[in-house]
Amino acid sequence: MAIGKPRGKEGMRPVYVYNPTLGKKVYVGSRAKLRGEGGAEELEREKAAEFAAGRTPAGGMTIKTWAAEWLTEHHGRGTPRPERGTKATNEANLRAFLKEFGDLAIDGGIRRRSALAWAKKHPHNARTVSAMYNDAIDVEQAVANPFANRKQKKRRERKHIKPLTTEEVDRIAAIGLRTWGADGYGRVVFAWIVFAAWVGTRPGETFTIEKKNLDFTDGLVKVKRIKKRGGVYPVDTVVLPDVAAAAIKAMPALPATGPIFLTVTGALIAKGSLRYYWDPIRAAFRETVTDERWEELLDGTEDGRTFDVYVLRHRAASHIVAQGGNEYDVAAQLGNSPQVARETYIHDFEDERLARNTKFLNNTGAVVDLAEVRDRKGA
Numbered sequence: 001m002a003i004g005k006p007r008g009k010e011g012m013r014p015v016y017v018y019n020p021t022l023g024k025k026v027y028v029g030s031r032a033k034l035r036g037e038g039g040a041e042e043l044e045r046e047k048a049a050e051f052a053a054g055r056t057p058a059g060g061m062t063i064k065t066w067a068a069e070w071l072t073e074h075h076g077r078g079t080p081r082p083e084r085g086t087k088a089t090n091e092a093n094l095r096a097f098l099k100e101f102g103d104l105a106i107d108g109g110i111r112r113r114s115a116l117a118w119a120k121k122h123p124h125n126a127r128t129v130s131a132m133y134n135d136a137i138d139v140e141q142a143v144a145n146p147f148a149n150r151k152q153k154k155r156r157e158r159k160h161i162k163p164l165t166t167e168e169v170d171r172i173a174a175i176g177l178r179t180w181g182a183d184g185y186g187r188v189v190f191a192w193i194v195f196a197a198w199v200g201t202r203p204g205e206t207f208t209i210e211k212k213n214l215d216f217t218d219g220l221v222k223v224k225r226i227k228k229r230g231g232v233y234p235v236d237t238v239v240l241p242d243v244a245a246a247a248i249k250a251m252p253a254l255p256a257t258g259p260i261f262l263t264v265t266g267a268l269i270a271k272g273s274l275r276y277y278w279d280p281i282r283a284a285f286r287e288t289v290t291d292e293r294w295e296e297l298l299d300g301t302e303d304g305r306t307f308d309v310y311v312l313r314h315r316a317a318s319h320i321v322a323q324g325g326n327e328y329d330v331a332a333q334l335g336n337s338p339q340v341a342r343e344t345y346i347h348d349f350e351d352e353r354l355a356r357n358t359k360f361l362n363n364t365g366a367v368v369d370l371a372e373v374r375d376r377k378g379a
Helices: 039-052 063-073 084-101 112-121 123-138 166-180 186-199 242-249 271-286 291-297 310-322 327-334 338-345 350-362 370-378
Strands: 015-019 024-029 220-224 235-239
Touching: 063 084, 063 123, 084 112, 084 123, 112 123, 166 186, 166 271, 166 310, 186 242, 186 271, 186 310, 235 327, 310 327, 310 338, 327 338
Parallel strands: none
Antiparallel strands: 015 024, 220 235
């Protein structure tokens, strides 16, 4: 361990110690004379031991200790993360990270190179880890976030996805019917696929629809949103298209109370069961489209592209736009703000633009007498 040469006054010698975590020598003190004779060497031994244990000069809190404090103090009521589910999700996302790095120091315990390598293998979990480090910096438990600016491949903007066509929605619904039984449960799967694609509900909203929410006479349905608006979960009355109403009416007898879209055993459809029913439908549909079309439909990074149930919601928004609707119309049906509707859910069918503009521009009611124009020009 090398100690720097004297600078200035006698005894004002800077002390540098090799930190294996950072891969370089770091400055650990300058007024070594205050430690008495041999103080520089003692300081060097002390800091070398700390570095070997994964600790830093700035403090001794380990990543594991900070993670426990972060989950307790930075989640819950009165914090930026009030939802109970957020804490549970972040706690789960940290497990693999803490198992590998928990005993290192939160401040400088992980080298940037190691952080980037781990983030590449765990891109989703790295978002939680990075958020934890940002909060550590805010409370001065760390001076840098080794997971910041990871330069991960950006998510493909959803507005650039080319949404499902009506024919493709029909095909997906038909696949669901065949896969899960045309004479039985398949009719339930068929109905919620059609419902989501034409009403535009989120999965969590689709699977809470009850019989009492449906108004077949006026073609309306009450949807309890899963996103808060003004601090509460609103209930919106939106259009129930005829095609969605017909699909529901073709289901087996609707439950008198509770959600109408249930699993084959009568349980609520949750994230796991939804994946169970959706995955074989997705796989079968994939076989019916070209590679180019499949890429147009996918969302996410190149390393984690997905084709999930949300493609049905995007289809509903796009159909409204295709008929001449705007962001306010989409927002009213989907339960978003007009800005979110415009930036996320409004897509376009490029091959239909010419036909739409022909209809828009020719439907003016204006009459031009070209002969009269020529006469005026000659005059």
